[in-house]
Amino acid sequence: MNETGNYSGPFPVIELEGTSFFVNGYLMALVQVDKPENQLDLFDMMCLEDHYELWYDTDSKQVYDGPLTGEIPEQVKLFWFYPFDAMDPQGRNARLDETRPGWRKDFPTDLPVIQIAGKDFFVDERRKAFRDIENCWNMIYFADVFKRDGKTGIYIDTTVVQVPFPHEFDPFNPPAVFPEHIIFAEVPDGHQLATLLDLHQKQKLLSDNNEQNEQRKIGR
Known part of the structure; x- marks a missing residue:
């Protein structure tokens, strides 16, 4: 795998309708395994206290950016995830060590x-x-x-x-x-x-x- 940012993993892998994505806690994004330039950013998802929700377009392999009212296109699927930092704590920790040293005192x-x-x-x-x-x-x-x-x-x-x-x-x-x-x-x-x-x-x-x-x- 190509190094992404200043942290190179290892990253957990999830499958979205047959496509593999790394759960990257450093970037807080899903990164397509065989096409790392395709990243599904956390902030394009619905962020709730204990999980994230992603409307995923299986054709574009991107976040669906259409309206969520009325009839949803057939190729758009809803996925729930546990928090990315919980799934990839090493990546999240590495990012915070760089951007906010001393963050561990909060825990x-x-x-x-x-x-x-x-x-x-x-x-x-x-x-x-x-x-x-x-x-x-x-x-x-x-x-x-x-x-x-x-x-x-x-x-x-x-x-x-x-x-x-x-x-x-x-x-x-x-x-x-x-x-x-x-x-x-x-x-x-x-x-x-x-x-x-x-x-x-x-x-x-x-x-x-x-x-x-x-x-x-x-x-x-």
Whole structure:
């Protein structure tokens, strides 16, 4: 692959109606694998909090720029994506390292940790989300938590460790038998989360106090 920008990958690959595209978190764009000059820019898509929506013209292999009211041309297909930075965190991180050094301070790591579907997540109260320890852009929001058979949890697509899109899996009317890649993963309920956060805050204050006392002893 030709180097694109100042970061050369590796990039994840997705298929749009038989055409392969790199998910490029450095450029925040989809880049056609066999024709890298063809790029579908993020800002030409609909950007929502937890996903992007692309109206894709299969003939031009570009973003459809016609009206979205009335009858949509047959060759235009709608695709949903998880955030590009979550799909290609290395590319996104590389870009921010160049343009905004110190950005990692916005993602503290001194937070409580839980497991979801076998993967560690920070409990990020400020973002109201569980934040992937290995990929700070991959977040599962508290609002996606459900009660099921008396248990608190989240429906998870295990192929991406993310909440499945509603058109793929309806959490309000789940099927009796789940697809193999969809599971219900238990998480702490509201009371348990509050207790976990409170305990963590007390431990942090105790640690800070002990560190200050040690510094005072050294300064004597």
